[in-house]
Amino acid sequence: MSQALLKIKNLKTSFRIKDDYYAAVDDVSLTVNKNEVLAIVGESGCGKSALAFSIMGLHNRAKIEGNILFKGKDLANASPTEWSKIRGKEMGMIFQDPLTALNPLMIIGDQIGEAIYLHNKNISKEQRKLKVIDLLEKVGIPHPERVYDQFPHELSGGMRQRVVIATAIANQPELLIADEPTTALDVTIQSQILDLMKQLKEDMDAGIIMITHDLGVVAEMADRVAVMYAGQIVEIADVYTLFENPQHPYTRSLLNSVPNNKEASSKLHVIQGIVPSLQFLPRKGCRFSARIPWIDVSAHEENPQLHEIEPGHFVRCSCYKHFHFPEEEVQ
C-alpha cells in the first residue's frame, strides 16, 4: 500500500499585481506518495515553480489558500522553528535557477557544509568536509576537492546545478522537490542524476516531485504525471497511460511538439497563440479553448471539472472528446 506523504487540497497561490491578486496556482489538488515520482509538466509560466515554492513555504509575498498536508500535518500552521526543521531536512528543493540559490560570496564547500551542519550540529568539521566531497562526487563533479574551494562564478552552468542538487539531497529528504533539475546538464550526467534520485526514492522511500519540460525524462523517471495549464491541472495519469492514451488537447499537443528523430528539420508542432500573462488569464470556461479555436465552443464545459475517465486517469473539461489537430480530417 502506498502512503500519502504530501497531500495538497485546493491550493491557490496568488500574486499581487497593482491592487489585485491573481492566482498563478488555481485550485490544485494532488497527492505524492512515499516511494513515488510525480512529474509535473506544463507550459512555461503555468505555475509549476509557484506550486513548488508554495509547498516549501517560500512565498513570502504571495497569498496562499487551501491546504498543504505533509505527513498529515497542515503546513499553514507550522511555526518558524518547525519550518526550519522541515526545510532542508525533511523536504529538499532543487531550485530551477541555480545562481540565485547559491551565495556568490561563499565557497561551494561551505555552502553544502552549512546545509549539513544546520541539521546535524554534532558532526565534526573533518567529517563534514568528507561528506561534502562525497556528495560532490555523487553528483558527478570532477575534482571535488578543487571545486570545494571554488566560488559559484568559477563553475560552469551544469556544475552549479549539480552543487544545488548536492545541497538538496545532503540530508536525505523524505520529499524532494526538483524544479527542472537536469535542464542544464548533458545527457550522461542527467542519467547519473536521475539514477541518484531513483536511489533516494528506493532506499529512503522518498517521494519526489519532478518538475520538467523534458518528456524523455518524464518517460524515464515518473510513476505518475500531472499536466498543468494556466495554473490548473488538466490531466493526471500514470506514466504509461499518459504516453499511450493522452486525452486532454494540451497533453496531446505537448507530446506532438517534441523534436522527432524521424522528421528532422521539418516543422515542429506549435500550439497556436500565446500564454496570456497572469492578469489576462481567462478565469472562466476552458482555459485552453483560445489555443484551439478550431474546436467548436460548444465542446467545452462552462465550468470545466476534472473527470475520472478510467481509474486514476483524470481529464479536465469535456473538449477532449471532440478534439482533433487542425490538419486532421474531421469525422
Add this chain to the structure above:
Amino acid sequence: MSILKVKDLKVHFPIKGGIFGRTVDYVKAVDGVSFSIEKGMTYGLVGESGSGKTTTGRAIIGLNKITSGNVLFEGKDITSYRRAKADYYKDVQMIFQDPYSSLNPRKRVLDIVAEPLRNFEKLSRQEEKKRVQELLELVGLSPESILKYPHQFSGGQRQRIGIARAIALKPKLIIADEPVSALDVSVQAQVLNFMQDIQKELDLTYLFISHDLGVIRHMCNRIGIMYKGRYVEEGTTEDIFNNPQHIYTKRLVAAIPDIDPNKRKEHAKFRQEVQREYEQSFNDYFDENGLAYDLQSISDTHLVALPKKG
C-alpha cells in the same frame, strides 16, 4: 565560404592559490579547438557540462580572453584587428545560457530589448517602441510586456526576451548558448521553428550550443562533440547520430532518454552495456592524461580523435 573559422583556440583560466594569490595552475577550459561554419548553416556544439562550450562561445564573441589561437569572421582575424571589431559586435550576437542572470533586473523589457538598437541605430521613441513590440511579438510575448521587469516573467518567457534582444540588430551570426533548454517543449518548438524561419529570412548562421541531442539533431547540419576542452568527434548530423565512432559519442547518444516509458528497462540495459564498453576501452580512446587525441579524418565529412597509427 565559411563565415566563421576558429583555429586552434585555447582559453586557459588561472587558478590562484597560496597566501599571495599566485597562479598555481590553469583550468584548460578550451584547449586546441578548430572548426569552421559555412554561411547559413547551423553548427552544433555538444559536450558534457564543463567541457568548454560556453567558454568557446564567449571567446568567439570577445567576452573571454583568448589564450592562443585565432578567430576569423568573414575572413578577418578579429583576434588581432581591433578596427574590425565595431561591426563585429553588431554582426555577432549571443543568446545566453542563463535567462535569469543575463537580464538586468532593474530594467524594463523595453529598455533591455532596445539596448542594442540604442547603441547602433538612431530611432525615435515611437519607432523604437514599435520595433521592440514587433520583436516581442516575433518571440511570442504580448506587446504589453514592454513595461514589465524580468522578475515578472517565468524562466521561459525571460529566455524569449533574450532572443528578442539578440535578433534586434539583424546579426549575421548568432551564438545561441542553450537557447531553449529553459523552455517547455511547446514553446521550445515555437522558438526552434522561429529560429529556422529567421535564419532563412535574415540569412543567419548559428553556432548552436546545447546538450539536448534531440534538439541538436533537429536543428544542425554539422556537429562538434567536446570533451574536456577538446574535440572528440566532428561530422554531419548523419555521421554523428548514425555512425558515431568515438566511444564518448556513442555513450552520449546512448544516454538520450527514450520517450517511450515501456522501453525503460531495455534502454537502461543498452545504456549500461555502452557504459561498460566506455570504461573498458577508455584507454584506447584517450591519452595518458585522459584527454582526447588530435582529430583524424575518416571520410570527407567525418573526423574522429584517435591515436595516430604506427
